[in-house]
Amino acid sequence: MSKTRISISLESEHAERIRAHAERAGMDVSAYLVNAATRQMAEVEVAEAQFAGLDALIAAAEEEASALPPLPETAEGDLTEEERREVRAAMDLVYGAEGVTGPSVRPGDAA
Template identity: 65%
Template sequence: MAKTRISISLDRQQAERIREHAERAGMDVSAYLVHAAARQMAESDAIEEQFAEVDAAIARAEAEAGAMPDEAEADAAELTERQRRDVEAALALVHGADQQGARTPGHAA
């Protein structure tokens, strides 16, 4: 099988760590990196396969939502006070606001 050369750039510390790990594994650096990349690709493929149905369902839901008319304001007027509070509480959780309306650490807007 014909081989193809791929060149990578990394800092000295990363290169040295890779050399050390390759040596401990009894491999040269090229074989070690190919092995590591192959494992990562297999893991990514397995994850994508595992979640393919979920990803497809999300894509369908997003397409359906995009095709729906924007009637949020009219619908909001039809909510009961309790429903309004429930929606506000759910949105606060999504947006990372705590009970007093302040942002919780680690949540982006």
């Protein structure tokens, strides 16, 4: 198999750390970097394969949603008390419950 040279630039402190790790692993720097990059690529490929189905579902849902007409604006006064509690509970899930992690800032809150 033919070899290709790749040149990289990095901070000297990173280079020294890489050299030290390569030495501890009993490898030269080139072999160490190739091993690390190959391992990283394999991990990414496994993750992409595991999530491919989910990514396809998300893409399909986003495409379907983009074709829907916009929902009419709803003022807080148009909601029942139960609907307001449900909205607040949903907002707490997304932004954190007020008082638990300190005051939270939500879209529509007064600044």
